[in-house]
Amino acid sequence: MRAVIGRLARTALLCVAAHMMVGAAPVASPAKVLPAPPVSQPDAAHTVDVPQPSHDLNARDLEAWFDGMLPVALEQGDVAGAVVSVVKDGQILFAKGYGYADVARKVPMDARRTLVRPGSVSKLVTWTAVMQLVEQGKLDLNANVNRYLDFKIPEPLGKPITLNQLMAHRAGFEEGLKDAIITDPKSLQSLEVFLKRHVRPVLFAPGETPAYSNYGTALAGYIVQRVSGQSFDDYVAQHIFQPLDMTSSTFHQPLPPRFAARMSKGYMAGSDAPRPFELISFSPAGSLTSSATDMANFMIAHLQDGRFGGQSILRPETAQTMYSASIPHAKGSDVMAHGFFRGHRNGHLILEHGGDTILFHSNLQILPDDGVGLFVSFNSRGKGDAAYGIRTSLIDGFMDRYFPGPNTVTPPALSTAKAHGTEIAGRYETSRRVQSGFMSLFYVLQGQQVVSPQPDGTIKLATAPEKSYREVAPYVWQEVGGTQTLTLRRIDGTKTIIDSHDPIQYFQQVPLRRDASFNLAIFGLSFLLLIAGAVAWVASAISKRVHGQSNALPRQVVLARRFGRIAVIADLAYLVGWFALLSPILSNDVAYYTSARDPIIRAMQIAGVIPMLALVAGIWSCVEAFRARRHWLIRLGTLVMAAALAGVLWIAYVGGLLSFTLNY
Structure with missing residues (x-):
């Protein structure tokens, strides 16, 4: 599941970034710093004139x-x-x-x-x-x-x-x-x-x-x-x-x-x-x-x-x-x-x-x-x-x-390298992004830059694991053996990485609600739990039919259980519908996303009522199971299903699937 979602997201970002110039350099911003780096960032001092x-x-x-x-x-x-x-x-x-x-x-x-x-x-x-x-x-x-x-x-x-x-x-x-x-x-x-x-x-x-x-x-x-x-x-x-x-x-x-x-x-x-x-x-x-x-x-x-x-x-x-x-x-x-x-x-x-x-x-x-x-x-x-x-x-x-240029020599690391490496560590999203509409789903599930501190005091980027960056000035990391620098600043309260070779975007630390690892875990776990619940219920129904088993339950409990199961199936259908709408990106078919798709997209946006009602049904099923003092495994199962339904609603919300805009 993670591999499929990851591929979908990476491909989508490539499509969204069609015509994008890769590898040019960011500009320093006159903003609040963490603390302020030197006015002249390291450059010529990093080369040996050979x-x-x-x-x-x-x-x-x-x-x-x-x-x-x-x-x-x-x-x-x-x-x-x-x-x-x-x-x-x-x-x-x-x-x-x-x-x-x-x-x-x-x-x-x-x-x-x-x-x-x-x-x-x-x-x-x-x-x-x-x-x-x-x-x-x-x-x-x-x-x-x-x-x-x-x-x-x-x-x-x-x-x-x-x-x-x-x-x-x-x-x-x-x-x-x-x-x-x-x-x-x-x-x-x-x-x-x-x-x-x-x-x-x-x-x-x-x-x-x-x-x-x-x-x-x-x-x-x-x-x-x-x-x-x-x-x-x-x-x-x-x-x-x-x-x-x-x-x-x-x-x-x-x-x-x-x-x-x-x-x-x-x-x-x-x-x-x-x-x-x-x-x-x-x-x-x-x-x-x-x-x-x-x-x-x-x-x-x-x-x-x-x-x-x-x-x-x-x-x-x-x-x-x-x-x-x-x-x-x-x-x-x-x-x-x-x-x-x-x-x-x-x-x-x-x-x-x-x-x-x-x-x-x-x-x-x-x-x-x-x-x-x-x-x-x-x-x-x-x-x-x-x-x-x-x-x-x-x-x-x-x-x-x-x-050819002179050989590049990276200065020794600062004594603050490990401490500051811990500060810059985390997930970052590009300032060049879609944040309105359903395409924002890709930006909250995958495609974020991950900065990781290393035992030797350097840092690495997930998108370029072959490179290492060493702190050569306060909150300034230089590529080992290269001239690229990464500067950490706090701009408007957000940790921001400025890449000296990329003037067309910043990388901004994501809040928890947009953290891809957090959201992907919620999505993957919720989806798998809903699948498992649906399969278990089908197996249980077959077993009861074969063995002639029946449970004498209050009508309200039976009704709540039935709506809870319908909610699970409806949520799965809802997710399948969005996957079908987004799957053309897997084959780089950007031409699919034209105004002609507006009725389909609007229908899926209206279908956003499904995860809302599904969560209500899931909570009801869980409450009735606890009221009826059913077996602890059944109560646990309804609680887990309610949590999974809540997970789907969360992803729909944070991923823009509930948005009513057709401007994406």
Whole structure:
């Protein structure tokens, strides 16, 4: 049972996190601390300046390296294909495809011809469009976004949301899944309709807590549309793609015929059948279709302060603003830079963004001080989500091969390491989450970060057991042999972990009512007890029928017992119904969750009366059993069943199954 629920939850979180950039860095918050860490967190002091050997970055060496790595990785990971492009000093240095765009027809991936879906890399185009309008004085990054909209974004916490906060993913929006990715063009809503129908609840006060938001970026794209007077798709085509000679790029959905024939198929695994084309409802956040060489042109423009050939999409001063930090941040930490993730790797400045749909997995990174950019995209998730690991290995390997850094040495642990390790230990949930509606069930059953203290004074994360972190400053832990740091702070009374490599989310300690181990134990035990009770009653009924046994019991006791048993069966049916509704996530079928499912979801929400009435019936059965002074085993059994029924009601409550919202 735990394995099934765990798999369901992990898969759901991957689906909800479609288009999410993994591995970028959190920003320090000017909040209450536990106690305050030093202003300058450990960074350069952790390295020993011993130059590592590097390879010359040229086309021949790149081809040899990629040829030696990618074909084997794709085969072992069951990934159908990939494209890669590298630029240097204003030119495309290398571009090549690997594997197949269409496995059945043996159509090879081609860096110039094959089209891919870069997912959230699309956001960089959207933010570039925003900066163009800022440059023209048509947008103010610090203005309330409601100034530019024809509908109102609520301000429940009394603070307006600004464009700058959207860029930094600090608008405070909850995550959302409904209608996000669909496959039927007839169900595709316009950007305007989608945004107005799916306004996300505000979970955090704007500007305070990072929570990556596709809705927020889509909102910015709609503002571009409203202020420019053009559709978003047409605006970026005219003002970004055309001057950058990106003739193989579009945000239009479904794809125009001239693009459709060149589109790579998308696969869960290369050995599987291809899946339908993914239609992204929050299009400015993830619907770009492009080629590796077109993305190379985009990288060249951003490496040259907005210039490409004789064209310019941004003034140099605007481009430099775009590459600067959107908000204050701790020294040594990554930060959002007006849409880019900004940080340092191997001592080199990196501006980047990753992107994941269900099927495509991509990353774009540029090294502004070195004039170099790298784009890669995979057309399959792969066996065991292999595409994520391959992408990480490729990016890290590229940096280590061509831009190696000094060896990293972790300072000795503080004397407070064990005591503070005990303080940071516990369960944490991401600030990027769904907390309204039935999808919140996954966040209270699984998918939480677990921090564990080790006997040697280090700490470990459950999601990365191969890494250890050592306290090198008060309440600051550094990865042993690495540069990543974890900082513990108490923000608004909640223990919060800030990851220096992740600016789009915090990890907040969960209260007991949201603790996954607590809730999973309640759910699993309640479910098993209800099953056992139902089986025992069936066996008892058969035995009595075979042996002709009967009990002379008062009518009220018999009636209470009967309703108690009906309650157990009804609760089991209720759980089976929700499992059937949530099971498409197991196969990554996010397209199932559209407005067409509203009647089914509403019916299950109305069925929330079942666990309530079931608990009443269970308590009644228990009370009557005790009043009638039945055998102690029977009394114990009714007490246990009542507790199990209470457990189901608790999970329905804390997991959002009793919520009546259809905005999830």
